[in-house]
Amino acid sequence: MGLSRNILLWASQNKYLLKHVPNYKFVRKALKRFMPGEDLEEAIAAARLLKANSTPTVFTYLGESVKDLNEAGEVRDHYIALFEKIAAAKLDIEISVKLTQLGLDLSAESTYRNLKAVADKAVALRNMVWIDMERSNYVDATIDLYKKIRKDYANTGLCLQSYLRRTKKDVEDLLPISPSIRLVKGAYNEPKEIAFPEKRDVDTNYFELSKMLLKGASGNGARIAFGTHDTILHQQVIKAAGEMGIRRDMVEIQMLYGIKVNEQERLAAEGYNLRVLISYGKAWYKWYVRRLAERPANIGFVLKNIFTS
Secondary structure: OOHHHHHHHHHHHOHHHHHHHHHOHHHHHHHOOOOOOOOHHHHHHHHHHHHHOOOOEEEEEOOOOOOOHHHHHHHHHHHHHHHHHHHHHOOOEEEEEOHHHHOOOOOHHHHHHHHHHHHHHHHHOOOOEEEOOOOHHHHHHHHHHHHHHHOOOOOEEEEEEOOEOOHHHHHHHHHHHOOEEEEEOOOOOOOOOOEOOOHHHHHHHHHHHHHHHHHHHOOOOOEEEEEOOOHHHHHHHHHHHHHOOOOHHHOEEEEEOOOOHHHHHHHHHOOOEEEEEEEEOOOOHHHHHHHHHHOOOHHHHHHHHHHHO
């Protein structure tokens, strides 16, 4: 996938860098490229601005791999309170959670209870919970919990990653339960036996999975979202959907806050179902470096932001 990407993925897991880099002023300045701020209120303010352009959002409270179940409970309570704030503000904001932030490293049973509590609040307020996919060693447990929660909560969705070789089979297994799926490329450092090492193979698999999902979801109530900033893939997916007779407003594309804003505005203006992902919180370092690793060319944008703003 390239030397620069491998270096960035290594940096995302380096404990020394994790401790020191977030304190550098120039890094915090560059962070504004990808997130409106660490505080929830800053994220809500950004969502209000996007609402003015008829663009809904997804919120993620950054963090992963909590150390004890009390911390997982605090995250659960944060999301429950967040749903109430969203409803009070009358904003179209869904949420996306990481299961390791809800306790997956500690207890699958406690994680399910925490997830269920969040999904309960979402149902009560007519909202949606997405489950992020983390490293490959969490895929089985994540899919198992999603299948379990999906039985009673149609308002839950799951993220799948096209760089994993196994994902085609996962899609085949999930389609019969009418899932909500967000398809992304993937942003962790995985061995080549597990993940495609070359970008072209990841992209090819992304498009093949997209066609599977579009075809499988047609008429069965599934919701499919395409989480990518790759404009070529946007065009390919849109063309494939049209050939299948899928309406333009049924093609959902999800993109990160601050990335290819012109493309986001174009998609929204042309009637596609665009949703922008906004992240917030103090635990941004790993997430931020993985965003750079997804597309190392973003480093150029970051440097430009540092020296021109």
